Amino acid sequence: xxxxxxxxxxxxxxxxxxxxxxxxxxxxxxxxxxxxxxxxxxxxxxxxxxxxxxxxxxxxxxxxxxxxxxxxxxxxxxxxxxxxxxxxxxxxxxxxxxxxxxxxxxxxxxxxxxxxxxxxxxx
Numbered sequence: 001x002x003x004x005x006x007x008x009x010x011x012x013x014x015x016x017x018x019x020x021x022x023x024x025x026x027x028x029x030x031x032x033x034x035x036x037x038x039x040x041x042x043x044x045x046x047x048x049x050x051x052x053x054x055x056x057x058x059x060x061x062x063x064x065x066x067x068x069x070x071x072x073x074x075x076x077x078x079x080x081x082x083x084x085x086x087x088x089x090x091x092x093x094x095x096x097x098x099x100x101x102x103x104x105x106x107x108x109x110x111x112x113x114x115x116x117x118x119x120x121x122x123x
Contacts, residue, residue: 026058056080 004010023045028037037058039051057078064077079087 022040023042025040026037027040028035039055041051057080060080061076061078065071068075077084
């Protein structure tokens with residue numbers, strides 16, 4: 001927390017919230033040596049397992065930014081190593097390269113133009 005002038009006394013107070021005002025709300029507070037956060041969510045939409053996965057993805061994203069602060073959004077990692085490996089195993093050789101129809105139409109209209117950019121490569 002930031003330093004306050006002499007005479008100020010600041011104490012953190014936990015507040016119990018009975019219901020979420022939003023479908024999903026994330027609160028993050030910066031401390032001197034860490035960040036603290038909490039998620040409030042509608043249990044009619046989200047289950048605890050999904051929220052835990054979101055938190056894991058948030059942590060992986062923050063770690064990815066810390067490893068390379070100059071990276072672009074497309075370069076950042078979101079999946080945990082286990083999820084990434086499982087996804088690659090499941091998809092190995094089974095997903096054909098397919099572009100949406102709008103990309104194909106654009107390619108027909110402008111044959112030399114770039115249509116998609118991924119990891120600084122133009123397709």
